[in-house]
Amino acid sequence: MDMFLLMVIVFVLGYLAIALEHPLKIDKAASALLIGSLTWVVYISGAFDIFSSGASTAWNDYFAANPDANTVEGMQHFIVHNQIIEHLGEISEILFFLLGAMTIVEITDQHEGFKVITDRIKTTHKVKLLWIISFITFFLSAMLDNLTTTIVMVALLRKLIGDKHTRWFYASMVVLAANAGGAWSPIGDVTTIMLWIGGQVTTVSIIVGVFLPSLVCMVIPLSLLSFTMKGNVTRPKIDESKKSKTTSFERNLMLALGVGGLLFVPVFKTITHLPPYMGMLLSLAIIWMITEILHLKKPKEDKLSVATILTKVDVPTVLFFLGILSAVAALQSAGQLSVLAQALDDSLGDVYLIGGAIGVLSAVVDNVPLVAGAMGMYPIAEPGATGYLANFVQDGLFWEYLAYTAGTGGSMLIIGSAAGVAAMGLEKIDFIWYMKHISWLALLGYLAGIGVYVLEHMLIG
Numbered sequence: 001m002d003m004f005l006l007m008v009i010v011f012v013l014g015y016l017a018i019a020l021e022h023p024l025k026i027d028k029a030a031s032a033l034l035i036g037s038l039t040w041v042v043y044i045s046g047a048f049d050i051f052s053s054g055a056s057t058a059w060n061d062y063f064a065a066n067p068d069a070n071t072v073e074g075m076q077h078f079i080v081h082n083q084i085i086e087h088l089g090e091i092s093e094i095l096f097f098l099l100g101a102m103t104i105v106e107i108t109d110q111h112e113g114f115k116v117i118t119d120r121i122k123t124t125h126k127v128k129l130l131w132i133i134s135f136i137t138f139f140l141s142a143m144l145d146n147l148t149t150t151i152v153m154v155a156l157l158r159k160l161i162g163d164k165h166t167r168w169f170y171a172s173m174v175v176l177a178a179n180a181g182g183a184w185s186p187i188g189d190v191t192t193i194m195l196w197i198g199g200q201v202t203t204v205s206i207i208v209g210v211f212l213p214s215l216v217c218m219v220i221p222l223s224l225l226s227f228t229m230k231g232n233v234t235r236p237k238i239d240e241s242k243k244s245k246t247t248s249f250e251r252n253l254m255l256a257l258g259v260g261g262l263l264f265v266p267v268f269k270t271i272t273h274l275p276p277y278m279g280m281l282l283s284l285a286i287i288w289m290i291t292e293i294l295h296l297k298k299p300k301e302d303k304l305s306v307a308t309i310l311t312k313v314d315v316p317t318v319l320f321f322l323g324i325l326s327a328v329a330a331l332q333s334a335g336q337l338s339v340l341a342q343a344l345d346d347s348l349g350d351v352y353l354i355g356g357a358i359g360v361l362s363a364v365v366d367n368v369p370l371v372a373g374a375m376g377m378y379p380i381a382e383p384g385a386t387g388y389l390a391n392f393v394q395d396g397l398f399w400e401y402l403a404y405t406a407g408t409g410g411s412m413l414i415i416g417s418a419a420g421v422a423a424m425g426l427e428k429i430d431f432i433w434y435m436k437h438i439s440w441l442a443l444l445g446y447l448a449g450i451g452v453y454v455l456e457h458m459l460i461g
Contacts, residue, residue, distance in 0.1 A: 003046020004053055008336055010038050011327055015364075018324075018415060019431045028424075028431075029316040032323025039330035040084070047075040055335030058083060079333070087329035093277045094190075094325065095318055098422070100280035101148045101262065102313050103306075107287060108258030109155050110309050111246050116255045118159040126229040129160065133170055134177040134222050138215070141181030142188045144262050145276075146407075150178045150419040152262070154426045162236040164427075171427045172438040173225060176411045176445065178419040180218040183407030184210040187266040190418065191371040191406045193276075198375055200399040209400040212456065217408045217449035221441035245304055250294060257287050317425025324415070328365060337370070341377050351391045355401040356450060359409025363416035367406040374402055397457055404453060411442040 014035030021028040043050065051059045062078050063069055069078060108114060123129050133153065141149040153174045161167040182188030186196035186203050195201045246254075261283030268279030288306045295303045331337050340361070348354050354374075362370050381392040391398040410417030414424045414434040423429060 002049070003042055004050050004055070004334065004336070006046070007039050007042045007050075007331060007334055010042055011035055011331060014038070014327065022430050022432070027316060029320040029323065032320045032327070034323070036323035036326030039327045040079075043330050043334050044076060044079050047079060048072055050334050051075055053335070055339050056333065057335065057338055058333050059335075083329075083333045087326070087333065091322065091325045091329065093275050094418075095321055097277040097280050098147065098321060098418075099313070099318055100277060100284045101151055102317075103310060104258050104261050104280075104284055104287060105148075105151045105155050106309050106313055107291060107306060108254050110304050110312070111254035111291070112251045113255035113258055114156050114159055116251055118156060121160060124232040124235065126166075126231055126233055127226045129233060130170060130173060130226060130229060131222065133157070133160075134173050134218060137174050137177035138181035138218055141178040142185035144265075145187060145193075146178035146182035146189050146417065146419040147422055148262050148265075149181070150174055150422045151426070152259075153178070154423055158236070160233065160235060162234045166233055168427060168429050168433065169225065169229075169437070171423045171429060172414075172434060173222065175414070175417065175420045175423050176221055176438070176442055177218050179408050179411045179417050180214040180445070180449075182419075183217075183404050184214040187269075189403075189407045191367050192403045194368070194371055194375070195399055195403055198380075199394060200375065200380060201403060202395055205395040206400060206403060209395075209456070210404045210453075213404050213449035213453040214408065216452045217404075217445040220445040220448045221438075224441055224444070253294075254287075254291075257290060261287050314425055317422060320425060321418075321421060324421070328368075331365075332372070337365070338377075340365075341370075341374065345377065351388075351398050351401065352450070352454065355398060355405045358402065359405030359446065359450075360412070362406050362409040363412035367410050367417065371402065371406045374406075401453060404449060405446075408442075408446055408449060412439050412446065414438075 014031050017024060017026060017031035017034075018028045021031070050056065051063075054060065059075075059078060062082060066074070068074065121129070121132060123132070133156075137149055137153050140152070144152070154171055157167050157170050157174070161170060179189070183192060184207055186192055186201065186206055192201070192206065196203070196206070262280075264283050265276050265279040268274070268282065269276050272278075291304065291306055295305065328337075344354055344357050348357060358370050358374060378392050378398065380394055381389040381396065383393055385393050390396065410420065414420045414429055414431055420434075424431070424434075
C-alpha cells in the first residue's frame with residue numbers, strides 16, 4: 001500500500017478514536033500518543049517511496065544540499081537526526097509553555113488567589129455571568145494568549161459554577177472568546193505570533209484590521225447562547241469548617257504574582273528574543289522560590305509546597321498535545337500538508353476562499369502547520385505590488401484575513417485549537433457534545449466575522 005496515503009489513514013483513524021473517546025472508553029491521550037508514534041513509523045518505513053513522490057519540501061531542500069543522501073540510510077538519517085529533532089524542538093516549546101502556565105495557574109489556585117476575583121463576581125444570573133466571563137476572556141487573551149487565558153478562566157469557572165454540564169457551556173464560550181481575542185493581537189495566538197515574527201503583519205495594523213471581525217465572531221454565538229440560558233447558576237459548596245491555609249495578603253500576592261508572571265512572558269520575549277516558554281519557566285521559578293519563602297516558618301500541615309501542587313497538574317493533557325502535534329509534524333514533514341495547501345490554491349484561487357478554507361481546515365488540523373504552509377506557499381510581495389499580488393504585501397488583505405480565519409476557525413471543533421484542547425483536557429468536555437451544542441454557534445460567528453472583514457475592505461477599498 002502507498003505509505004504516503006497510509007500516514008493519512010493512520011491520522012484519520014486516530015482522530016476518530018479521539019473524537020469517540022467516550023463511547024470507546026479509551027482516553028484521548030492514549031489515541032493521540034498512538035498516532036503520534038505510528039505516523040512516524042509509517043513515514044520512516046516508506047521513506048524511499050514517500051520522498052520519490054517529491055511532495056516533501058523538507059526532503060527536497062535537504063537533498064539539494066546533501067546529494068549523497070539519496071539512499072535508504074541517508075533518508076533514515078534525515079528523518080531521525082534532522083526532522084524529528086527539528087519538530088521535537090518546536091513541540092517541546094509548546095509543551096513546556098503549557099506545563100509552566102498550568103503550574104503557575106495551579107499554584108495561584110491552591111493559594112486561593114482566584115478567590116480574590118470570584119468574590120468580586122457577585123452575580124449568579126446565567127446570562128450576565130456568561131457575558132462577563134466572555135468579555136474578560138476576550139481581552140485577557142489578547143494580552144496573554146488564548147491558551148494561557150483558557151487555563152486561567154477554566155480554573156475560575158470551577159469556583160463559580162458547581163454543575164458540570166452548565167460549566168461545559170461556559171468553558172466552551174471561553175474557548176470561542178479566547179480564540180477570537182487572540183486573533184486580533186500580535187501576541188494573542190501562536191499563528192498571529194508567527195505572522196508577526198515573520199513580518200507578514202505589523203502590530204497596529206493587525207489590531208485595527210482584525211479587532212471588529214473578532215468581536216463579532218464572539219458576540220454572535222454569545223447572543224444566541226444567551227437565549228437558551230435561563231435562571232441562575234449554583235456555586236460550588238465551600239466547606240466553611242475547613243481552615244484556610246492562606247491569609248488575605250498571601251491570596252492577593254499570589255494572584256498578582258500569577259497574573260504578573262503570565263503577563264511578563266510577552267515582555268520577556270520582546271526584550272530577549274528567546275522563545276516564550278523560557279519566560280514562562282523563569283516566571284515559574286521566581287513564583288516557586290517566593291512560595292517556598294512564604295511557607296518557610298509555617299507548620300508542616302499548613303505548608304503548600306509546589307512539589308505537591310505539581311502532582312495536581314494535568315499530565316494527560318500535556319501528553320495529548322505531544323501525540324497530536326507529533327502526528328501533524330509527521331504529515332508536515334512528509335508533505336501531505338503541502339499537497340493539501342497546493343490543492344486549495346489550485347481549486348479555489350480566490351484570497352477570501354483560500355483563507356476561509358484554511359480556517360475551516362484549522363478546526364480539523366492544527367492551525368500552526370496550516371499557517372506555516374500558507375507562509376511557505378505565498379512569499380511576502382514587494383511594496384507597491386498590484387493586482388492579485390497586492391493581497392500578499394506586508395499587512396496585505398490576505399495576511400490579516402489569515403490571522404482571523406486561522407485564529408477563530410479552530411473553535412468549530414473542540415480539538416481545533418490549543419485553547420479547545422486545554423479546556424477539553426481540564427474539564428473533560430465530550431467531543432460529540434461540543435459538536436452538537438457549540439460547533440454551529442462557532443461556525444455562525446466565524447462566518448459573521450468574515451462578512452465584517454469583507455465589508456471593511458469593500459468600504460476602505
